[in-house]
Amino acid sequence: xxxxxxxxxxxxxxxxxxxxxxxxxxxxxxxxxxxxxxxxxxxxxxxxxxxxxxxxxxxxxxxxxxxxxxxxxxxxxxxxxxxxxxxxxxxxxxxxxxxxxxxxxxxxxxxxxxxxxxxxxxxxxxxxxxxxxxxxxxxxxxxxxxxxxxxxxxxxxxxxxxxxxxxxxxxxxxxxxxxxxxxxxxxxxxxxxxxxxxxxxxxxxxxxxxxxxxxxxxxxxxxxxxxxxxxxx
Numbered sequence: 001x002x003x004x005x006x007x008x009x010x011x012x013x014x015x016x017x018x019x020x021x022x023x024x025x026x027x028x029x030x031x032x033x034x035x036x037x038x039x040x041x042x043x044x045x046x047x048x049x050x051x052x053x054x055x056x057x058x059x060x061x062x063x064x065x066x067x068x069x070x071x072x073x074x075x076x077x078x079x080x081x082x083x084x085x086x087x088x089x090x091x092x093x094x095x096x097x098x099x100x101x102x103x104x105x106x107x108x109x110x111x112x113x114x115x116x117x118x119x120x121x122x123x124x125x126x127x128x129x130x131x132x133x134x135x136x137x138x139x140x141x142x143x144x145x146x147x148x149x150x151x152x153x154x155x156x157x158x159x160x161x162x163x164x165x166x167x168x169x170x171x172x173x174x175x176x177x178x179x180x181x182x183x184x185x186x187x188x189x190x191x192x193x194x195x196x197x198x199x200x201x202x203x204x205x206x207x208x209x210x211x212x213x214x215x216x217x218x219x220x221x222x223x224x225x226x227x228x229x230x231x232x233x
Contacts, residue, residue: 024053024054026053031048033046043055055207060210065135067205067206068198068202072128072132074192075125075195079098079120079188080098081096082187083096083097083192084189097188104116118160119160123160126157127158128199130151134211137218138218144215144219151212
């Protein structure tokens with residue numbers, strides 16, 4: 001069951017007593033407010049516009065781990081198995097994402113091939129591996145400092161992964177070529193859709209505020225443990 005709570009605007013509190021970590025800003029109306037402490041299943045809404053500014057999802061790490069592993073399973077067949085096959089004049093061609101990159105490169109369009117390779121293959125893979133590493137750090141109590149650096153790196157790469165754009169390109173190609181010959185859809189397309197859905201679901205499940213808070217709390221605990229170990233040494 002999800003409970004909703006409104007966060008008090010910062011104007012009702014003494015701002016001088018609040019640190020930056022205790023403040024929250026609404027992405028819709030820019031209202032500054034005190035950051036609430038949420039329990040599992042609770043969400044916070046902006047008191048001015050009603051926008052959901054934070055949510056605490058139960059079992060977030062475990063659910064996100066399942067989704068990122070599913071996306072990684074889909075990754076290889078989505079990129080290297082045929083997305084579609086076109087039969088024309090007695091010849092049949094199987095097209096994959098990797099074959100599209102190679103075709104662009106061999107057609108003297110190396111820059112476009114590099115962009116497609118980065119945005120459709122390399123960066124999505126790095127993003128998934130980064131998310132997996134951060135989640136394993138949270139699950140296994142790894143180095144929170146490294147986890148914070150990894151998650152910052154992940155956010156820098158978020159805008160470069162463009163699987164949705166490539167999916168639209170595939171759909172346009174299917175529509176344009178359907179009357180040219182014998183067109184059949186391959187297993188690679190189903191895996192690509194599975195990869196895309198897994199990533200979108202993962203983005204919705206892996207709550208940014210919750211991840212940052214968990215990493216920060218874990219770092220503070222590890223710092224205290226280091227001080228105690230040094231004092232006992």
